[in-house]
Amino acid sequence: MRRFLRERSLSLVFGGLFLAALVGQFFAGHADYNERQAALGQPVLSLGAYLFSADFLVDVVENWQSEYLQFFLYVTATVWLIQRGSPESKPADKAGLDTDKNQQVGRYTNEDSPKWARVGGWRTTFYSTSLGLVMLALFLFSWTMQWIAGWYANNSDPLAEQTGLFQYFLSADFWNRSLQNWQSEFLAIASMAILSVYLRQRGSPESKPVGAAHSVSDRSG
Template identity: 85%
Template sequence: MRRFLREHSLTLVFAGLFLAALVGQLFTGNADYNERQAALGQPLLTLGSYLVSADFLVDVVENWQSEYLQFFLYVWATVWLVQRGSPESKPADKAGPETAEEQQLGRHTTESSPRWARAGGWRTSVYSKSLGLAMLALFLFSWTMQWIAGCFANNSDPLAEKVGLFEYFLSADFWNRSLQNWQSEYLAIASMAILSVYLRQRGSPESKPVGAPHSVSDRSG
């Protein structure tokens, strides 16, 4: 058990932080919602009712979709786009999908390679893009949930005009919720790419060695 916890500590710690933050959001979101309801003379919601409400769901998934969008774009963009000197980037001469040898495909696979990497054909083609596709699917799912939950939350507001799903998709509220999250993700990616050229974090795989030259990318030796 101790070995398992150590070898999976990164996932377990952040999963725990996620759950703690989600519970905190539930309590604070319920309190904030009830403050607004009381000011309008509307009924208050219990914690359990707020947990299954559209207001809580839309606040949760609008952040999820922007995070998965960030990872999807980063996974796909870093195939072709580079930032000289950043450990978040490949060296410029490695831009693109790389050779079969570099990716350990075809005759370069081994018995320990994943089954679909050794299978060839459409299975290897799909598997070679599976991380980006998974992030895209999670983004589209959470964005769709934000759209639907946002529409229900809007229509439950006594001061808001009642709209259908398509009308809400075109509404300022939906796109404001989306774009205010997207712009922060784009800024975070750009900041990490350029700051990691010049700054260091000893022992982190997201950083170059402390003494590495600024111009050296992570895989350029």
């Protein structure tokens, strides 16, 4: 059991932090929502009603969609784009899809390789892009959920202008919710790519070795 927990500690710790933050957001959001409702003389919601409300859902998924957009763009853009000296980037001479030999696909697979890396054809092509595709699908799903939940929450507000679903997609509220999250994700990616050129975190795979030259991009330095 100890080995099991140690070897999965990264996902377990961040999964626990996610649940704790989500629960905290739920209670804080419920209190904030009821304070606003009371100030406007509107009915307040119980905890159970707020849990299944569009207001809570839209607050959750608008953050999810921006995170999945960040990872989709990151895992796909770093195939071709580089940042000299950053461990978040490949060296300039390795930009691109890389060779079958280095990627261990087709005849270069071994007995432990995933089946779809070995069989060739559309399955290997699909598997070769599966991480980016799943991140894109999760982004589109959560962004769609934000759209629908935001529209429902807007139309449930007696003080807001009632709109159709597609009209809400073009509204300032929908795009403000989306863009305020996107800009922060893009800033975080750019900051990590640039700061990791000059700064170090000993022992982290996201950092170069402490003594590596600033100009070195790969971690092996």
